[in-house]
Amino acid sequence: MFPTERPRRLRRTAALRHLVAETSLTPDDLVAPLFVGEGLDEPRPISSLPGHVQHTLTSLHDEVRALRDVGVKGVILFGVPVHKDDRGTGAYDPSGIVQIALRSLRDEFGDDVVLMADLCLDEYITHGHCGVLDHHGNVDNDATLELYARAAIVQADAGAAIVAPSGMMDGQVGAIRAALDGEGFVETVVLAYAAKFASSLYGPFREAVRVEILGGGDRRGYQQDWRNRREALREARADVSEGADIVMVKPAMTYLDVVADLRRELDVPVSAYHVSGEYAMVKAAGERGWIDATAVAIEQLTAVRRAGADFVLTYFAHEVAEVLAG
Ligand code: PBG
Numbered sequence: 001m002f003p004t005e006r007p008r009r010l011r012r013t014a015a016l017r018h019l020v021a022e023t024s025l026t027p028d029d030l031v032a033p034l035f036v037g038e039g040l041d042e043p044r045p046i047s048s049l050p051g052h053v054q055h056t057l058t059s060l061h062d063e064v065r066a067l068r069d070v071g072v073k074g075v076i077l078f079g080v081p082v083h084k085d086d087r088g089t090g091a092y093d094p095s096g097i098v099q100i101a102l103r104s105l106r107d108e109f110g111d112d113v114v115l116m117a118d119l120c121l122d123e124y125i126t127h128g129h130c131g132v133l134d135h136h137g138n139v140d141n142d143a144t145l146e147l148y149a150r151a152a153i154v155q156a157d158a159g160a161a162i163v164a165p166s167g168m169m170d171g172q173v174g175a176i177r178a179a180l181d182g183e184g185f186v187e188t189v190v191l192a193y194a195a196k197f198a199s200s201l202y203g204p205f206r207e208a209v210r211v212e213i214l215g216g217g218d219r220r221g222y223q224q225d226w227r228n229r230r231e232a233l234r235e236a237r238a239d240v241s242e243g244a245d246i247v248m249v250k251p252a253m254t255y256l257d258v259v260a261d262l263r264r265e266l267d268v269p270v271s272a273y274h275v276s277g278e279y280a281m282v283k284a285a286g287e288r289g290w291i292d293a294t295a296v297a298i299e300q301l302t303a304v305r306r307a308g309a310d311f312v313l314t315y316f317a318h319e320v321a322e323v324l325a326g
Pocket of ligand 1: 118119120121122123166167201202203204205206219274275276277
């Protein structure tokens with residue numbers, strides 16, 4: 001008996017496989033997260049994110065130029081300030097490190113590179129939470145919104161084409177949209193970290209930005225419970241109704257069901273953040289020779305696209321784009 005179904009026919013040559021491929025991954029689909037340190041004389045390596053550094057302004061420009069030259073046209077900035085305080089002032093100070101970097105990058109790159117700014121307080125606040133604390137030591141949602149609104153205006157003014165609130169406060173998108181519109185920044189895009197889970201995969205990032213959450217505390221009081229799938233849709237729908245232009249799922253690999261849900265249920269672009277822990281795991285196994293790290297990275301990022309994401313934030317952006325660009 002001969003098989004009647006012969007899917008292998010379409011796998012015979014590379015040209016045939018390309019012809020019928022359902023998903024693509026190109027440098028256009030990638031956004032590079034970059035760290036910029038205040039007061040650095042030279043770039044500072046981040047040990048748990050091999051290949052990544054806290055940039056000086058000069059090395060930041062060099063990196064954005066190199067990314068653009070391999071076709072990566074989106075970057076998202078995170079700041080590492082010299083001083084932190086209990087109000088996270090550096091996040092909304094016009095001369096905070098990210099604002100300085102944005103202005104400088106805008107001057108060189110104009111509209112050729114999409115400049116994004118992560119909008120949160122944790123890198124700038126002594127206790128490491130994403131918002132200010134009330135008298136009981138809890139994160140005060142509504143008091144935090146006022147500071148997010150200020151940060152959005154300052155970032156937009158400094159040159160951010162996209163602001164990306166990552167603190168998971170209720171109403172953050174609405175507060176930011178209203179503040180931006182009120183100051184005439186009607187063109188500034190809001191990319192909402194809509195479904196951001198209280199994951200254990202953010203460890204290397206916290207080393208990168210030197211954030212330690214007070215008392216070993218965690219973010220489960222505001223980030224999402226990773227047992228919940230429907231709730232992610234509820235969060236994302238709320239963000240869209242408040243004016244989010246793009247929604248994001250974070251982390252990526254363990255939440256592909258959520259990416260697929262958002263793609264199916266919403267009309268806005270969907271993105272995903274392949275986070276620091278996801279990068280570190282692949283890199284570490286690669287360094288031991290246990291896997292081919294770049295090949296695994298391409299497989300994972302393609303899977304995120306297959307699940308429905310339009311673009312992916314990833315620490316692999318540079319090296320993967322180099323391979324894709326051939
Ligand atoms: C908050 C923020 C975090 C990340 C992006 N924005 C850290 C957190 O929620 O603890 C993590 C990104 C990563 O792990 O790559 N400002």
